[in-house]
Amino acid sequence: MMSKESGSCGKCGLCLAVCPVHRVLQEEQATPRARIQLIEAYQSGRLPSSAYLKELINRCLMCGSCAANCPSGVDHYSRFMSMRAEMAKEHGDRLEIRGLVYLLARENRLRLAVGAARLGQSLLPEAFQKKYRLGEIALRQLPALNRKPFRDEVAEEHLPEGEVRGTLLYFTGCATNHIFADTGRATLRLLTALGYRVIIPKGQTCCSIPMLYHGGIEAAKENILENVRCLDRDGVNAVIVDCPTCGGALKKEFPAMLARYGEETAPAEAIAGRVTDLLSFLYEHLDQLIPLLNTAGEAVAVTYHAPCHLKNSFTPGDRLLRALPGINFLPADNALDCCGGGGTFFYEYPEIAGTMAAAKVAGARRSGASLWLTDCPVCRINLAGRLSPDDTLSVRHPAEFLAHLLGSDRINRL
Ligand code: SF4
Numbered sequence: 001m002m003s004k005e006s007g008s009c010g011k012c013g014l015c016l017a018v019c020p021v022h023r024v025l026q027e028e029q030a031t032p033r034a035r036i037q038l039i040e041a042y043q044s045g046r047l048p049s050s051a052y053l054k055e056l057i058n059r060c061l062m063c064g065s066c067a068a069n070c071p072s073g074v075d076h077y078s079r080f081m082s083m084r085a086e087m088a089k090e091h092g093d094r095l096e097i098r099g100l101v102y103l104l105a106r107e108n109r110l111r112l113a114v115g116a117a118r119l120g121q122s123l124l125p126e127a128f129q130k131k132y133r134l135g136e137i138a139l140r141q142l143p144a145l146n147r148k149p150f151r152d153e154v155a156e157e158h159l160p161e162g163e164v165r166g167t168l169l170y171f172t173g174c175a176t177n178h179i180f181a182d183t184g185r186a187t188l189r190l191l192t193a194l195g196y197r198v199i200i201p202k203g204q205t206c207c208s209i210p211m212l213y214h215g216g217i218e219a220a221k222e223n224i225l226e227n228v229r230c231l232d233r234d235g236v237n238a239v240i241v242d243c244p245t246c247g248g249a250l251k252k253e254f255p256a257m258l259a260r261y262g263e264e265t266a267p268a269e270a271i272a273g274r275v276t277d278l279l280s281f282l283y284e285h286l287d288q289l290i291p292l293l294n295t296a297g298e299a300v301a302v303t304y305h306a307p308c309h310l311k312n313s314f315t316p317g318d319r320l321l322r323a324l325p326g327i328n329f330l331p332a333d334n335a336l337d338c339c340g341g342g343g344t345f346f347y348e349y350p351e352i353a354g355t356m357a358a359a360k361v362a363g364a365r366r367s368g369a370s371l372w373l374t375d376c377p378v379c380r381i382n383l384a385g386r387l388s389p390d391d392t393l394s395v396r397h398p399a400e401f402l403a404h405l406l407g408s409d410r411i412n413r414l
Pocket residue numbers: 008009010011012013014015016032033036069070071072073074
């Protein structure tokens with residue numbers, strides 16, 4: 001009998017239960033273990049490359065739940081990432097996906113594209129925006145893009161009132177920079193209210209995960225090196241992320257990717273040791289945060305969706321929401337389930353994503369909450385895209401809700 005190396009699949013089947021794609025499709029070939037077998041067969045030359053093989057590999061959310069729950073330590077995430085790059089090289093990708101990788105590779109390209117898209121949002125007739133869709137989501141249901149990139153709107157350094165208790169670097173990611181400036185403003189407000197000096201390094205750029213998912217290895221490597229240069233500073237207490245996918249990239253992919261390509265890893269490892277998601281950081285400061293909150297008035301009925309990259313790399317934010325006063329926290333019975341967003345998955349596989357998102361919406365409605373919080377910008381777009389603009393339920397980043405609880409700003413509904 002052959003001894004089993006660490007990281008090889010024992011075919012126990014545990015990953016099947018946590019794979020959201022398998023849960024919808026109920027096919028063996030849609031399981032994480034099947035993808036691993038396909039990759040091994042391809043790498044050993046037993047299985048030829050084909051567009052169908054690419055399809056089987058790519059029909060995956062890259063949620064990381066399989067790797068996080070595998071008792072044999074199979075690193076699905078990196079193996080899928082390398083295989084996706086290989087498949088993209090051999091079989092190409094859709095024009096839109098290639099366009100996205102091209103834009104994300106350079107901040108100035110992204111700025112131009114966002115500017116053009118924002119013009120489109122203001123000029124395209126409502127009927128057009130209702131009719132045309134990104135996956136199943138009508139253009140009209142997409143969030144309005146920022147008028148100005150968030151990092152241009154704010155200064156690089158922010159000081160708290162009173163004594164400075166430490167220094168934080170804030171990695172905003174592309175979504176806060178170009179779509180959800182309110183999340184950025186709220187994050188700044190919370191961190192400075194806790195007494196921290198906050199630096200938003202100007203040179204930061206895309207975390208590279210969307211590029212890595214679609215084979216843009218070289219561009220991703222350049223972005224990673226650029227981000228490491230920006231975030232490698234002395235005297236910093238923590239690197240804060242408001243997006244769990246960016247957080248997972250800083251914590252795991254930056255050092256792993258640089259090691260794979262023979263680059264120096266020490267700065268990336270130091271950053272990885274300091275990175276934390278915003279809600280975990282706030283939870284660590286619970287005693288300081290609670291006295292800052294205005295808990296007068298009726299408690300807001302809130303529920304929460306745990307993004308996969310948060311639950312697999314950090315800790316879901318509901319532990320903070322449950323611990324704070326003045327919140328009527330109503331857990332959804334499926335809060336930990338994947339929403340089907342998965343970067344570009346909701347666009348590439350709208351039917352699978354639609355089934356997952358519909359189940360999530362039903363769970364949030366069952367909870368009875370009026371506010372649905374989630375930390376991931378793609379989850380937010382995917383979930384809010386399924387609701388009508390005048391829905392009784394609205395989706396926001398937890399930072400926006402918590403910042404509104406500071407001081408006299410308390411409101412009943414965002
Ligand atoms: S959980 Fe790990 S060992 Fe078990 S079937 Fe899945 S990949 Fe294989």
